[in-house]
Amino acid sequence: MEKNIVLIGFMGTGKSSVGLKLSEKLKMKFVDMDREIEKVTGMSVSSLFRKFGEIRFRSEERLMAQKLSKQSNLVIATGGGVVLEDENIQQLRENGIMIWLQASPEDILARVNRKKGTRPLLKRDLKIEDIEDMLRAREHLYSCTNYRINTSNKDIYTIVNEIHKIIKQIETS
Ligand code: S3P
Numbered sequence: 001m002e003k004n005i006v007l008i009g010f011m012g013t014g015k016s017s018v019g020l021k022l023s024e025k026l027k028m029k030f031v032d033m034d035r036e037i038e039k040v041t042g043m044s045v046s047s048l049f050r051k052f053g054e055i056r057f058r059s060e061e062r063l064m065a066q067k068l069s070k071q072s073n074l075v076i077a078t079g080g081g082v083v084l085e086d087e088n089i090q091q092l093r094e095n096g097i098m099i100w101l102q103a104s105p106e107d108i109l110a111r112v113n114r115k116k117g118t119r120p121l122l123k124r125d126l127k128i129e130d131i132e133d134m135l136r137a138r139e140h141l142y143s144c145t146n147y148r149i150n151t152s153n154k155d156i157y158t159i160v161n162e163i164h165k166i167i168k169q170i171e172t173s
């Protein structure tokens with residue numbers, strides 16, 4: 001596989017954990033965009049938001065998308081908002097297969113609640129309706145790919161195998 005595999009999807013859909021396992025299976029390098037941004041800036045994503053605002057974070061995210069699109073053979077876990085900029089989608093798509101990870105709002109709420117305080121766009125007393133609203137607002141952006149996997153009620157190995165199947169199909173088509 002030459003192309004990158006780019007996992008997109010809302011916060012808490014499993015992009016990072018699935019991406020890591022997938023990269024191990026396919027013997028590809030794993031890159032988590034948010035962690036890379038943290039390395040480059042020397043700050044956590046939440047401090048970036050707090051100190052410099054979302055605009056600064058998005059500009060770091062844009063630079064990272066540009067940089068990673070020029071590389072190949074990577075499994076990339078994006079941040080949930082990478083699709084907000086059309087330019088990011090175009091670039092990541094140029095040299096990558098995009099896969100949209102989906103999950104039910106209930107699962108998303110449970111997963112993000114386990115890591116409270118690490119996602120600056122989510123308020124503290126987050127409700128199911130808030131997640132549904134955000135999902136509704138972003139769904140058309142995640143639809144930039146036809147490859148979709150629902151991660152709710154599935155173990156990580158099943159999800160990784162489903163993605164692997166998609167990749168094999170693409171390679172042989
Ligand atoms: C964001 C998602 C986060 C992170 C930032 C913004 C978003 O990544 O990039 O907090 O706009 O959806 P995860 O999807 O890994 O939580």
